[in-house]
Amino acid sequence: MTTKSNRDGTFSYGRGRRGQHRTEEFRKVNILMKVPALKDGSFTLAESIAILLYLARKFKTPDHWYPSDLQKRARVDEYLSWQHVNIRGKGSKLFLTKVLLPLLTGQPLPPEKLESVTEELNIVLNQFEEKFLQDKPFIAGSEVSLADLVALVELMQPVGAGYDLFEERPKLAEWRRQVEEAVGKQLFREAHEGILNAKNLTADKIAPELLEHFKHQLLKQAS
Amino acid sequence: MHLPQNGIINISGKCLKLIKIPFTLGKTIPFALGKNSVYLNYSTAILLYLSRKYNTPDHWYPSDIQKRAQVDEYLSWHHANIRANAPKTMWIKVLIPLFTGQPLPSEKLQEVMEGLSTSLKQFEERFLQDKAFIIGSEISLADLVAIVELMQPVGVGCDIFEDRPRLMEWRRRVEDAVGKELFFQAHEMILSVKELSNIQIDPQLKEQLAPVLMKMLK
Numbered sequence: 001m002t003t004k005s006n007r008d009g010t011f012s013y014g015r016g017r018r019g020q021h022r023t024e025e026f027r028k029v030n031i032l033m034k035v036p037a038l039k040d041g042s043f044t045l046a047e048s049i050a051i052l053l054y055l056a057r058k059f060k061t062p063d064h065w066y067p068s069d070l071q072k073r074a075r076v077d078e079y080l081s082w083q084h085v086n087i088r089g090k091g092s093k094l095f096l097t098k099v100l101l102p103l104l105t106g107q108p109l110p111p112e113k114l115e116s117v118t119e120e121l122n123i124v125l126n127q128f129e130e131k132f133l134q135d136k137p138f139i140a141g142s143e144v145s146l147a148d149l150v151a152l153v154e155l156m157q158p159v160g161a162g163y164d165l166f167e168e169r170p171k172l173a174e175w176r177r178q179v180e181e182a183v184g185k186q187l188f189r190e191a192h193e194g195i196l197n198a199k200n201l202t203a204d205k206i207a208p209e210l211l212e213h214f215k216h217q218l219l220k221q222a223s
Numbered sequence: 224m225h226l227p228q229n230g231i232i233n234i235s236g237k238c239l240k241l242i243k244i245p246f247t248l249g250k251t252i253p254f255a256l257g258k259n260s261v262y263l264n265y266s267t268a269i270l271l272y273l274s275r276k277y278n279t280p281d282h283w284y285p286s287d288i289q290k291r292a293q294v295d296e297y298l299s300w301h302h303a304n305i306r307a308n309a310p311k312t313m314w315i316k317v318l319i320p321l322f323t324g325q326p327l328p329s330e331k332l333q334e335v336m337e338g339l340s341t342s343l344k345q346f347e348e349r350f351l352q353d354k355a356f357i358i359g360s361e362i363s364l365a366d367l368v369a370i371v372e373l374m375q376p377v378g379v380g381c382d383i384f385e386d387r388p389r390l391m392e393w394r395r396r397v398e399d400a401v402g403k404e405l406f407f408q409a410h411e412m413i414l415s416v417k418e419l420s421n422i423q424i425d426p427q428l429k430e431q432l433a434p435v436l437m438k439m440l441k
Contacts, residue, residue, distance in 0.1 A: 077268035085302055
């Protein structure tokens with residue numbers, strides 16, 4: 001089974017769920033307020049990592065997604081825990097700064113600001129390549145896992161904001177290609193349709209409460 | 224309680240490891256826990272690894288997938304919230320001044336305390352609620368991971384439990400479940416962290432790390 005999570009919290013399933021009843025409802029808030037949530041009967045769960053792990057266990061997905069081998073699994077956990085404030089943190093910061101800040105302020109983005117968030121992202125990208133990916137095709141080794149999925153999904157945020165971080169990073173580009181292939185190119189594209197159109201976002205398309213929320217977040221981060 | 228002592232001591236001891244090797248990432252899997260540059264961010268992965276390897280009692284990371292998911296949910300939220308704020312109190316009050324030779328402006332601490340307050344509110348309302356522990360009636364890795372971070376502000380004199388009776392009750396329960404002696408042993412370093420201010424740091428190292436540490440505050 002292939003699961004794919006995308007920015008707006010919908011999960012698509014590949015083949016292999018024959019006869020399986022779809023018991024979950026996914027609350028799609030919107031592309032920007034990405035709060036994936038899962039409802040399975042009366043059980044609700046938030047946090048995309050927790051959701052992915054729950055699904056992998058519940059549907060007994062192929063082992064490579066979350067390997068039973070202790071050490072491989074630890075590699076996945078290692079990445080999933082590191083990524084919160086690093087890839088995810090810096091990737092979304094770039095997205096918010098590049099796409100949202102101008103929308104909120106009505107002013108063009110000062111180049112120094114963009115430069116500094118880009119630099120922050122580049123630092124974690126280097127760490128990602130050197131410490132997590134290294135010379136392996138995937139984070140946990142020779143097979144794709146939840147770690148790669150989560151990583152790539154987060155990296156699509158800055159790409160959606162117009163920063164093609166894969167351009168000058170051939171190793172990363174190759175890794176991306178392999179993850180896309182493992183997931184299925186069409187499914188991948190479908191899942192990222194929204195984020196890849198983020199550049200066309202205008203302020204009127206965003207709910208006012210959301211704008212407030214992001215304003216607050218951006219101001220915190222921008223200091 | 225069968226969780227290996229190493230696990231707890233290393234989680235709390237990460238504070239010192241930060242000083243020694245702030246920005247390297249532990250490459251190796253932590254089965255040689257004590258020595259390796261086991262880095263802060265991996266503590267969740269380490270705990271999970273240990274609980275599996277040593278077949279710790281089920282409640283730490285329940286086999287029931289819904290209870291397990293609740294632990295995962297907390298562990299995931301924790302990073303950008305409690306863990307993003309609580310340790311900064313220690314950085315601001317002790318560790319950074321150690322390297323820069325100067326105290327930091329009080330607004331910095333205030334900012335962090337406000338962020339921490341918000342996280343604590345969410346912690347109480349969303350995760351703890353009226354339960355004894357995060358996932359219910361039994362302690363799990365989630366409580367351990369939370370308490371370890373929350374002891375850091377306590378160690379530097381920002382007692383976040385003081386005006387939060389529900390949180391304080393939870394802390395007492397966690398101490399009891401872990402074992403008071405083990406708990407305090409594990410937090411010895413953190414609770415006496417102010418004494419670090421008296422140690423001598425190589426001036427070259429000071430010069431190197433001071434700007435980097437300041438950036439960490441952002």
